[in-house]
Amino acid sequence: MVSASGLRSLYRLVNSLRGRVALRSLRGMSLDPYGDERLVGLYDEDNGAGEDHDFYLQLADELTAKKVVDFGCGTGLLTRAFAVPGRVVIGVDPSATMLGYARRQPGAEAVTWVDGDASAVEGAGDAELVVSSGNTMMHISTEDFPWVLGALAAALRPGGVLSFESRNPAARAWEQWGAEATYGERDTPAGHLREWMEVTEVDNGRVVFDAHNVFEDGVDTVLTTALYFRTADEIRAGLESAGFGEIEVHAGWRQQPLADDSRLLVFRATKTA
Numbered sequence: 001m002v003s004a005s006g007l008r009s010l011y012r013l014v015n016s017l018r019g020r021v022a023l024r025s026l027r028g029m030s031l032d033p034y035g036d037e038r039l040v041g042l043y044d045e046d047n048g049a050g051e052d053h054d055f056y057l058q059l060a061d062e063l064t065a066k067k068v069v070d071f072g073c074g075t076g077l078l079t080r081a082f083a084v085p086g087r088v089v090i091g092v093d094p095s096a097t098m099l100g101y102a103r104r105q106p107g108a109e110a111v112t113w114v115d116g117d118a119s120a121v122e123g124a125g126d127a128e129l130v131v132s133s134g135n136t137m138m139h140i141s142t143e144d145f146p147w148v149l150g151a152l153a154a155a156l157r158p159g160g161v162l163s164f165e166s167r168n169p170a171a172r173a174w175e176q177w178g179a180e181a182t183y184g185e186r187d188t189p190a191g192h193l194r195e196w197m198e199v200t201e202v203d204n205g206r207v208v209f210d211a212h213n214v215f216e217d218g219v220d221t222v223l224t225t226a227l228y229f230r231t232a233d234e235i236r237a238g239l240e241s242a243g244f245g246e247i248e249v250h251a252g253w254r255q256q257p258l259a260d261d262s263r264l265l266v267f268r269a270t271k272t273a
């Protein structure tokens with residue numbers, strides 16, 4: 001069995017090779033489910049600024065944050081919105097394709113972009129806010145979750161805030177991710193696209209799915225993703241072990257109270273001394 005630190009090293013090695021070598025899989029799974037330029041070009045259209053962005057941006061203002069770290073920043077739509085005069089903004093992501101896109105966008109020069117996973121987050125202990133939007137924390141495996149939370153805590157000053165969202169396993173979202181329910185066709189700048197999802201594995205909160213994408217060339221580009229569904233209690237326990245307190249969980253972006261079957265878990269946790 002490969003240890004967590006072994007996997008981390010392998011992950012870093014693969015990231016350093018990416019761009020030079022076409023690497024498709026580790027344990028049968030794409031290391032970069034965001035690795036197709038045409039699909040990354042569609043990402044912001046599919047995932048525009050919404051209530052989630054308003055929530056995270058207001059949090060930065062409320063904390064009068066002078067330094068914000070966006071962990072798993074992807075295309076950087078939210079990251080760039082954090083960048084106002086007098087605030088340092090850092091976007092971290094392991095996908096070279098996502099980060100490459102982010103670096104090419106207007107206003108990108110106001111952000112420091114860092115290629116890598118949580119091991120690339122600087123443990124400077126001076127950020128007022130670390131966010132992780134778009135359910136990025138669900139990409140973190142069970143074995144990695146504790147050290148990733150530790151790395152994010154190390155970036156924060158005492159009293160700093162970590163905020164992120166995660167899907168509630170009780171709502172069983174993956175049951176809606178079958179081929180029939182998700183099949184769609186549309187015209188995109190890269191040509192006509194047929195797309196659908198297929199769940200291939202559900203095991204103890206770990207859900208693996210394939211996203212199928214067929215452009216006019218007829219090639220089915222299959223991007224495999226594993227997401228880790230954690231309960232509010234599991235996340236709360238992880239946060240407490242990593243040195244966070246004052247942990248608030250809501251069911252949405254407007255502080256909706258949590259119910260057993262809430263679809264979303266929105267976390268706000270404060271780093272204790």
Ligand SMILES: C[S@@+](CC[C@H](N)C(=O)[O-])C[C@H]1O[C@@H](n2cnc3c(N)ncnc32)[C@H](O)[C@@H]1O
Nearest residue numbers: 072073074093094095098117118133134136139
């Ligand atoms: C759904 S996207 C969200 C991107 C962005 N935060 C947003 O709100 O649009 C998930 C992001 O998580 C990143 N990611 C995947 N595994 C990761 C890991 N182990 N550490 C950090 N980021 C990761 C992906 O590269 C991708 O950019």
